[in-house]
Amino acid sequence: MSASSVIGTSLTMAKALNEGLRKAMEDDPKVVMMGEDVGKLGGVFRITDGLQKDFGEDRVIDTPLAESGIVGTAVGLAIRGYRPVCEIQFDGFVFPAFDQIVSQVAKLHNRSAGQVKVPITIRIPYGGGIGAVEHHSESPEAYFAHTAGLKVVACADPSDAYWMVQQAIADDDPVIFLEPKRRYHAAKAEIAAAPTPLHQARVIRPGTAATLATYGATVSVALEAAEAAAADGTQLEVIDLRSVSPIDTETVVDSVRRTGRLLVTHEAPLSFGPAAEIAARVQEQAFYSLEAPVLRVTGYDTPYPPSRLENEWLPNLDRVLDGIDRLMSY
Amino acid sequence: MSASSVIGTSLTMAKALNEGLRKAMEDDPKVVMMGEDVGKLGGVFRITDGLQKDFGEDRVIDTPLAESGIVGTAVGLAIRGYRPVCEIQFDGFVFPAFDQIVSQVAKLHNRSAGQVKVPITIRIPYGGGIGAVEHHSESPEAYFAHTAGLKVVACADPSDAYWMVQQAIADDDPVIFLEPKRRYHAAKAEIAAAPTPLHQARVIRPGTAATLATYGATVSVALEAAEAAAADGTQLEVIDLRSVSPIDTETVVDSVRRTGRLLVTHEAPLSFGPAAEIAARVQEQAFYSLEAPVLRVTGYDTPYPPSRLENEWLPNLDRVLDGIDRLMSY
Amino acid sequence: MSEHVVAVQPEPDMIQLLTPEGQRVDHPDYPLGLSDEDIAGLYRDLVLVRRIDTEAIALQRQGELGLWASLLGQEAAQIGAGRALRPHDMAFPTYREHGVAWCRGVDPLTLLGLFRGTNLGGWSPSEHNFNLYTIVIGAQTLHATGYAMGVVRDGAVGTGDPDRDTAVLAFFGDGASSQGDVNEAFVWAAAGNLPIVFLCQNNQWAISEPVERQSRVPLYQRSAGFGFPGMRVDGNDVLASYAVTRRALDDARNAQGPTLIEAFTYRMNPHTTNDDPRRYRLGSELETWKLRDPIERVRAYLSREAGYGSDYFAAIEDESKKLAEHVRAGCRALPDPTPQSLFDSVYVTMPAELRAQRDEFVEFVGSLEEASA
Amino acid sequence: MSEHVVAVQPEPDMIQLLTPEGQRVDHPDYPLGLSDEDIAGLYRDLVLVRRIDTEAIALQRQGELGLWASLLGQEAAQIGAGRALRPHDMAFPTYREHGVAWCRGVDPLTLLGLFRGTNLGGWSPSEHNFNLYTIVIGAQTLHATGYAMGVVRDGAVGTGDPDRDTAVLAFFGDGASSQGDVNEAFVWAAAGNLPIVFLCQNNQWAISEPVERQSRVPLYQRSAGFGFPGMRVDGNDVLASYAVTRRALDDARNAQGPTLIEAFTYRMNPHTTNDDPRRYRLGSELETWKLRDPIERVRAYLSREAGYGSDYFAAIEDESKKLAEHVRAGCRALPDPTPQSLFDSVYVTMPAELRAQRDEFVEFVGSLEEASA
């Protein structure tokens, strides 16, 4: 299937990503995929399914089993003029590559005073809710968002998945691309005819009573919560941030100026997490508009729990609604 | 010199740390020091000076040159019942050990449902202002503070340095111990007779107009700023947080309830940094007391710059005073 | 003890003491020193751990486990190594060493909890001298190395006292051999002449990647360049696995330093119950390896050469059925952890802010229960 | 060309083509193929990079540089390797390869900027085919490996066209050999049969740690277990360093795969200007190595065997003085970066929020200047 034909069709997020990657490879011969099991197997989630068959082993590379090596060699490929797309098999396995990401990928453009570009995309299936064992359900975005030189984005629906992965790859800056793995096979959705700018947030449900901002895996939870709250007469405005770094603060602040209230939700642990940054900015930029403090509903400050407890740990519908209740009680 | 004799004497922070480590080794034969150059050389900052000579090569270990190996073997030593103290030579070199710290050191106690203790202390000379080359001036505390299972503390004066390093080592939980390297040889100060609890913040200068909260390397800047502001008639309350994780939020909130205003300063970059967490908590817990938004004066969202620019980049006296001006203008 | 013949090795340089056909072979450097009764005991181990594995796969299919990483085909490497350990030795497993866990006295149900999602590793490492499963590839090799540093510092090596001298056994896979951590562990072990044995189960695959993706030379050769010996053993031969590991552990205990053992074996099942190997390997490969089955050859030896009869095998079959029953019933009965245990054991001393988070959580969960009551 | 004698190697297995006394030696596998004029050129390189080093140390003492990492004693390893590169080959240095930088045409002043703190690495890697200095130990070996993957994908290896076939040269230190990244680079290079040469300058020390802390066997042996050859060269012998590196680079270009070269040398100065080696090593060690000085032996050869006279040496001394002048004056004249350049080149496309941060910063800096005016 030629990728351009998917516009207007309905796809799962997994398929949309696959089509997006295929399109990126068609558009630019310098794009290479690399990672553990991305070739013959098509990745443990099959996101790169069929790409090695169609583009060859030189462009879809089953690497040795070492994440620092994957990202470190991607840096070298980038210096040679390639545009590597690394797959990290699961969120919890990105840490062996942390040094290469933070000290090399993020800094090389700056180190070279702009003379070297590092257009690497690091794809990370992230987040919980799939009943997995340890290290397979984490949300490491805050680590990367705190690192100057990196961009961090998360897709939440198939159309964004299709477009954003192409935008990330085409971007001359390094991008950490978060894929909410538990949404890979959720409801199909239509692929839009054109992309939204990569770092622009989107109001995905207008409302007046309060703003609910989130991204990635928890966007669907936020929409459910807005549905439930509406049934109770509370109209929530839901924002899909899409980009964790940079954050489109303006869209959030605009909304809060209208609603006076903000709840932020994500799966990453609470303390020093992304919601803290959003709270800090919003209370600074919309101080006089806030009728309540910015509240946060997130993963707890514990390691990701054994899967029998993950539903309690995750910011689920009940917890978000409870947060909204607390927010409205001010 | 027997360590107990230093109480009441005046020491530099470097010497105080050295005495604190010595005392910890005397008190518990399971305490071992490990790292690059910590033995014969006494560390590049001489913080472990003389310890190998006095305690032997088995307890002060010059390791091979690999940070993942240093921390990973420390985990094994801890499982065997030891209490390892790892020195990371400079802040920017902790990242090769990131996986071992985040996925093993932080999680092993939880993984074992409490059956394994990991009483590892990871000492990191951190922060800028010493005219160094790349990777030698960073402030990585937010990465660790966002990681459940770790504790993160920073000493700011010789007495705290002496006591806190012993408390960190004696703690059964893993502690990231940040040493503000540019303060190693700053003014001597007297070693107090008894320690403050490790995770308790301290009001180091009382005031009424606004609260200035910080830790580690920027405590002295905050005190200078308070001095300067006092000359202009603005009485700032300065809090040395001492512990970045857990944060003693209560002490900060108490202060803000009285002053109505808060500025947080640290060297780590702004976005997704520690000040964001403090702002998020304070606006939540002291919403009705705040007369102005919580403001932040921190490193910028760029890689640490070449040293000829570091004074501009760091939260220096001018920048903190400017922040106070903005804070008071609400 | 039956007559021994020296057979041709199926792979050059691979140490074998029992051929796939069940014939005992001698190797000058690795005398076996086991009675037929001992061998019958190993046979029992092999059968029982395979049965646990079979049951676990079934339980996963029935939705009782979230996942299972099968050891099928690797029983001999694991039982051989596991039985070579002395009680006070310490072992550091990956996520697939169910056979070693068995040898270390870990209740299979505790293991299942991890794959069911009721715990993250429920046993006490110090009680069993068997560390928790480590999922991040290779990380445990450094833990094992550090533990061995502790052994040296405790003076528990090279004393000649068998109840004191202690060895450490670190497991890892062929894929893991590429990780920086594993190679750093080699550096440390060599530099410190540590009492550690690195046991690489080369099961030919790292999920979909054949071992050739990791190395173009046999993995046992890796250690020489770090300054310690390496050897390849037939990992489907429980006797060779036992003898070679025991020898290396003895060397470690006697302050002879580290050894790398490559146990040449095969992962006969998918990587985990989530995997579909039809996408990346030929069925014929599996067929070849079935001829080298680790259990069949011991059974052949016992019945043909050591005079064990159907009674013996029936008794073990019986025991195996009972174990299966224990595993099935026990797994279903594993209690879910309580919600508030989320906050337990994050720290030895729970910080006040986490306690507040827990208290809010408990209150919230209570309010939900109330609402739904 | 003078008569060659085969001398006894001072270290077993160490390749040497010029003895410390200045005698040419032949090695069957490494024909030199240089004229005396070429050798005189190498001599010039050695003298000039040593001079840059001397000046930099002085500049640091005068407060003009924050730090300097001296190459004293390692000139031959660097010039030999640097001159073995073809223009379109790519090199990946650590922080000490000033001699290689020289060969790659990087202005010494640009280098000094890094140590002065006016830049983080000012040259264009693609213009010089010389990557930026990398300070995180070992990280660059993976970059070099990835670059070599790109070379292969560009079809720039094994074509037989010398202007097309490209090799990659990765530098690292004896200390760095312990890092996971370096060993992962070996895994990748071997698995991909990549056109890369790993050049380990074993200068005997990693700050205060002697090489025995990292390995109990010679470092050149490390690569064999990964599946590619390694050899030790006399790193104080510029001719051997040249010939061995050239041969390895040729092999790489010809699709023969990777090579590890251990250049056996000595760091004659402190680790950096911050270091005090009296704390950890004996002065007598330095005295021994002075007898193996990399420059003296070439001078001895040129004057004794190749007929170069004092005129030649005086001319080079003259050039060296001029270079010193250029370095001294140029360093002092290096402009400080503008404050607002803090925000340049963090991203190719500056995000709006960072632009806002910059604008605020510029305004703030302006207000300070106003206030102080």
Ligand SMILES: Cc1ncc(C[n+]2csc(CCOP(=O)(O)OP(=O)(O)O)c2C)c(N)n1
């Ligand atoms: C650091 C890390 N990266 C990736 C993974 C995902 N993963 C789990 S098992 C596996 C393959 C391991 O292969 P091998 O080491 O040969 O062990 P085997 O599974 O064959 O026993 C991978 C890639 C992981 N667990 N840890």
Ligand SMILES: Cc1ncc(C[n+]2csc(CCOP(=O)(O)OP(=O)(O)O)c2C)c(N)n1
């Ligand atoms: C990851 C990392 N850890 C620590 C350091 C600090 N450091 C700088 S140079 C050095 C010693 C390196 O020794 P070696 O590799 O032998 O190179 P040499 O300096 O001798 O050229 C150390 C520990 C670093 N730069 N990077």
Ligand SMILES: [Mg+2]
């Ligand atoms: Mg395997």
Ligand SMILES: [Mg+2]
């Ligand atoms: Mg060195």
